[in-house]
Amino acid sequence: MRAAISERPAAADEDGRTPTVVRLLVLATFVVILNETIMINAIPRLMESMHVTEQSAQWVSTAFMLTMAAVIPVTGWFLQRITTRRAYAVAMSTFLAGTVISAVAPTFAVLLAGRIVQAAGTAVMMPLLMTTLMAVVPAEHLGKVMGHVTLAMSTAPALGPTVSGVILQAGSWRLLFVVVLPIAALVTVFGLRKLEDIGEPQVSSIDWVSVGVAALGFGGLVYGLSLIGESDRRSLGLGIAAAGVVAIGLFALRQLRLQRSGTPLMDLRTLRYGAFTRSLAVMSVGFLAMMGSMILLPLYLQNVRDLSPLQTGLLVMPGGLAMGLLGPTVGKAFDRFGSRRLVVPGSAAIALGLLGYTQISTTMPYWQILALHVLLMVGLAATFTPVFTLGMGALPSHLYSHGSSILGTLQQVAAAFGTALVVTVMSSRATSLVADGTAPIPAQVSGMKLAFGVAAVLAAATIVLAATLPRRVENPPEDEPADEPTPGTKQAAATAPDDRVPA
Template identity: 75%
Template sequence: MSAAIPERPAVKAGRTPTVVRLLVLATFVVILNETIMINAIPRLMHSLRISEQSAQWVSTVFMLTMAVVIPITGWFLQRVTTRQAYAISMGVFLAGTVLSAVAPSFEVLLMGRVVQAAGTAVMMPLLMTTLMIVVPDHDRGRVMGNVTLAISVAPALGPAVSGLILQVGSWRLLFVVVVPIAALVTFFGLRKLDNISEPQVSSIDWLSVGVAAFGFGGLVYGLSLFGDSDGKVGLATGIVIAGGAAIAVFVIRQLKLQRTGVPLMDLRTLGHRTFSLSLALLSIGFLAMLGAMILLPLYLQNLRGLSPLETGLLVMPGGLGMGLLGPSIGKIFDRFGGRLLVVPGSIGMVLALGGFTQVSTTMPYWQVLGLHALLMVSLAATFTPVFTLGMGGLPPHLYSHGSSMLGTLQQVAAAFGTALVVTVMSARTTHLVADGVAAVPAQVSGMKLAFGVTAALALVTIVVAAKLPPRIAGADAQDHGSADGDTAVSEPPGHGEPATVSQN
C-alpha cells in the first residue's frame, strides 16, 4: 500500500533544525578522517617500515570502502530509523578509530580504516536525506551552506589538522584525538536526536550488492594503481575495464529491478535534468579539489622544503574560508538563486587551477596561499547551490537514492582526480629526466602539466553551470520535478515512497 509523503516538522524561519545540526557535526568529524592521513605518510613509512606506495593505501582504502558501501545506503536508510542509522554509523566509526589507534601492524591499520570508512559512508546520505525532509525549500540554501562545512571543508582541512597534530607526536595521535570527540558527538547526538521517518520493510537484491562492490570498488582500486610508480599501468587498466564492465552490469540490473522490484540504486534520479547536471558539476569539482590537495603537499614539501606543519598552516586559510563562507553563500542562494553563485564559482575554479600552472621553485608563498584560497572559495560558491539544486530537483521518495549516488560519484571522482594528477605528473617528470633534464625542473614541469589538465577539465563546469536553473520552484510538490524541466518517468504505484514522519 502506498505510504504518505512525510510532513515536515515545524521549523522557525532562519533556524537550522536540531537534527540537522547534530548530523552536520557528526558528518564533519567522520569525513575529516578521509584526508587526515595525507601528511602522515612519511611517519607511517618510518614507524611501520613500509614503502610510500603501501603507505598511500591508508587514504586509498578509505575511498575504496566508501565507494563500495555508499550504494547500499539508500536501501539501508529506508530500513532503519534516524536514531538507529546514527547509532550504527557512529558506533562503527568509533570501533574503526580505536582499532586504527592501537594497530600493531600495517594490515591491522588498514582494517581499522576500512571499518572507519564503513561508518562514514552512512553519514552523508543520512544527513542529506534528513535535510531534504525537515527543511522547507525556501530555507534550504542557508542550511545547505552549513552542511558545506561538513562535506566539503572537512576533507580540505584534513591535511592542515594532521600537520598540527603530527608536530606534537606520533601518527597514532590522529586517531587518539578523534576518539573522545566522536564519543561525545555520539552521546549527545543520541540524547537529542529525533526520528524524522519510520522504517520501511523492503528487500535487497544481493546480486546488485555484489556487482556494485566489484564495480565501484574495482574502479577506485584500478584508478589508484595509476598513481603507483611500480609500472602497474597494464594491471590498473585491466582492473578499471573490469570495474567499468561490472558497473554496466549493475546499471542493466537496476533498470530491470525498476520495472519488477526494488533497485539498490534508483537510476530514475538521472531522469531529472537538474540532478544529472548537478552530479556532473560536483564530480568535476571534487576531482579538482582532491587533485590540488594531492599536488600542493608534494610541491610544498618535496620542492620547497616545508614541514607538514608549515604546509598545513599554508593551506588552512583556504579551508577555513570555505567553511566560514558557507552560511553566507547559502543565504545568497535563498535570496537570488544559484546562477549568481555557480557561474562565478566555476570561473574562479578555472582561474585558480590555471594560476597553479605557473608554480616554480621561487613562486612567493603568498601567491600559493592566494590561489589556494581562491580555489576553496570558488568551490564553496559552487558546492552549496549545486547540492541544493540537485537534491531539490528530485521527488521526496528519491532523496535517499540521490544522496547515495552523489556520495558514490564523489568517491570515484576523488580517486580519479588523485590518480590523474599523479599519473600525469609522474609521466611528464620521467620523460624529461630521460631526456637529461634535472630532477627538480622535471618535477616542476610535471606539476604544471597536472594542474593544466585539471584546469582544462574544470572548464566543463562553466558550461554545466550555465545550464542549471536559478532555483527549483516547488520541487517538493512535484511528483517528478517538472518545474525544472525534468522528464516524468513512469513508476509502479507505491514503489519506494517514504513513510509517514514520526516526531518524538
C-alpha cells in the first residue's frame, strides 16, 4: 500500500467525520479482536468437555496470541502488495474459516487449529485498520478518529471475558463461536459491498529468511513468556524466551542490511522517529497493565471471592464500557488540547488504579473493586488514543504499514510479558508463603498484592516518559537517509532526524 498512502486522497473527510472505510474496518477489527480474550472464562468448561488439563486448555488463548505475534511482522509487506478490499477479504474470510473450525471441532487439536486460523485473520485486520486510517484522515482530525480505533484495539480485549461470561450462561463453550460467526459474516459481506480501495498496490519481493526468523523470534518470545507463569516449566520458558530474543536480534540485523536494497520485511527506520519510539514504550506498559489486571482480577474474584464467570464479567463490564465510550471524547480532546493534558493524567490514573489493587483482601467491598477498575480503564482510554495518534503521526506515509506492523507485534509481546510477569510474581510469592505455613487463600491474596504493586511501579515510570511526548501530530517530511534508499521516495539528508513530531 505504499502507493496508496503516499498522499491523502481527496475522498478523505476534511470536516472531521470518520470516513466510511475506517468505520467499516473499526467494526470488523472489534469483532475479530474480541476473540483474543473471549476464551478466558471458558477454560473450566473446555477442560470438562475435551478432557484436557488446565495447562493444555490455556493454549486456546496462548496459541491465538502466539500466532498474532508470528504473523503481524509480515503484514507490512503484505499490505503494500494488495488492495484494501482484497486485504479485507483475505483477513475476514480467514477469520470466518477459523471460527467455523473452532465451532465444530471434534477434538482439542482441531479446536487449537481453528484458533490459529482465527488469529491469522485477526493479525491482518489490525495493521490494515491503522494503515488505512493514516492514509485517509487529515492530521487535524486524527485524534477524533483514532478514538474510535481505541474502541476496537483496546476495548475489545477488555470486554472479551464479559461477553464470554454472558454467553456461557446459555450453554456450551461452542456458543462463543456460534454467536460470533453470523456477526462476523454480516460484517464481512457489508464491508465488501461498501469498502473502496485506497490507492494502488505496489509489487515487491519478500525475504523468506526474514519471515522464518521473525516467526521464530517473536513467536518464541511470546511462547517462552507464556511458560514462565507455570512454576514447573519456568526454566524451559526462560530458555525459549532467551532464544526468541536472540532470533529477534538476528532479525533486526538482517532488516538493517536489507534496508540498503529497499526490501526489508519490517522497516526499522520507524524507530529513528523519537515520538514513535516513545509512544511504543508508553503503549507497551499500558497493555502490560491492562492484560495483567485482566488475568489477576478474574483469578481474585473467582478463586478468592467465589464469584461465577458471569458475575465476574458483569463486575468488570463498566470499566470496559467506560474505556470504549470515552475513546471518541478523548480523541476530540486530543485534537483540541494536545497530548500531555491527557497522557500524563492518564498514566497517573493507571498507576493509581494498580496501586489501589495492592490493598485487595478477602473482604474488600465490591464497589471499591469496581471503582478501581473504572479508574484503570479511564486512564488507559486517556493514554491509548493520544499515544497511537502521536506514534503513527510521527512517521512519513511510506512507513505507515511498517509502523502499524511494529505496533501490533509489540502489543502482543507486551500482553504476553504482562501476563507472565504478574502470574510469576503472584505464584512465586504464594508458593513461598504456603511453604512457610500460610493458608492457601491468604497466600494467594498476598501474591496478587505484590503482582499489582510491580505493575504499578512500571506504570508510574511511564508518567515521566509521557511528559516528553510532543503535544500534537505534524506531517513529517518525506525523506530517508541517503545510504539506505526506499523505493518510491526521495533521498534526502544523510542523517535522519531524531523526532519528526516537534513539541
